[in-house]
Amino acid sequence: MNVREKDNGMKPRKLLRRRMVTATAAGLAAPFALPHKATAAEWTPAEKANVQVVTDFCAAWPSHNLDQLLSFFADNGAYRMSETLEPVKGKQAVANRIASFLDRVERFEVLDTLAKGPMVFNERIDHFHGGPLKSWHGVGVFFLKDGKIVEWYDYTIARER
Secondary structure (H helix, E strand, C coil), rough: HHHHHHHHHHCCCHHHHEEEEEHHHHHHHHHHHHHCCCCCCCCCCCHHHHHHHHHHHHHHHHHHCCCHHCCCCEEEEEEEEEEEEEEECCCHHHHHHHHCCCHHHEEEEEEEEECCCEEEEEEEEEEEECCCEEEEEEEEEEECCEEEEEEEEEEEEEEEE
C-alpha cells in the first residue's frame, strides 16, 4: 500500500475502482470539452428563399431607395431598431423609421447568416456617415411569410460613435 491509501483508509481495490471510474468519466467528457464547430442541417428551399430575401434587403441599403426597401416588407410589417425601443408596426410606420436614418447608411456588412423555418438571423456591421454613429454591430432577427419581412428586430452587440 502507498501512503495515500494509508492516509484515507481505503483498501487498494476500492482505490483502483475509484481511479477507473474517474478515468472513464474523463474519457466520456473529453469530446465535449474540446472546441468543435457544430454543423447545421442544409437549408430547405423555403429557408434558402428567405435568406435570399434578407440578403437582397441588406444589399439594397446603399441605394437609399426607400420604396425599394419597403418592397421587402409585408403590409403589416414591424421593425424594432434596437432592444431598447418598441417596434413600429405597419408599412408607413416602418417607412418613417427607416427614412429617419436612411441617408446616413453607407452599407450593411453581413458577417454570418442562419436560417430556421421562417426565421433568418444575421450578424451585421451597419456602416454610417454624417451622423453620431459610425457603425453598429448586432444581430438582425427577421420573420418572413410569403417572401416578405413581417418582423425585423435588431439587437445590439456594439456601437462605434
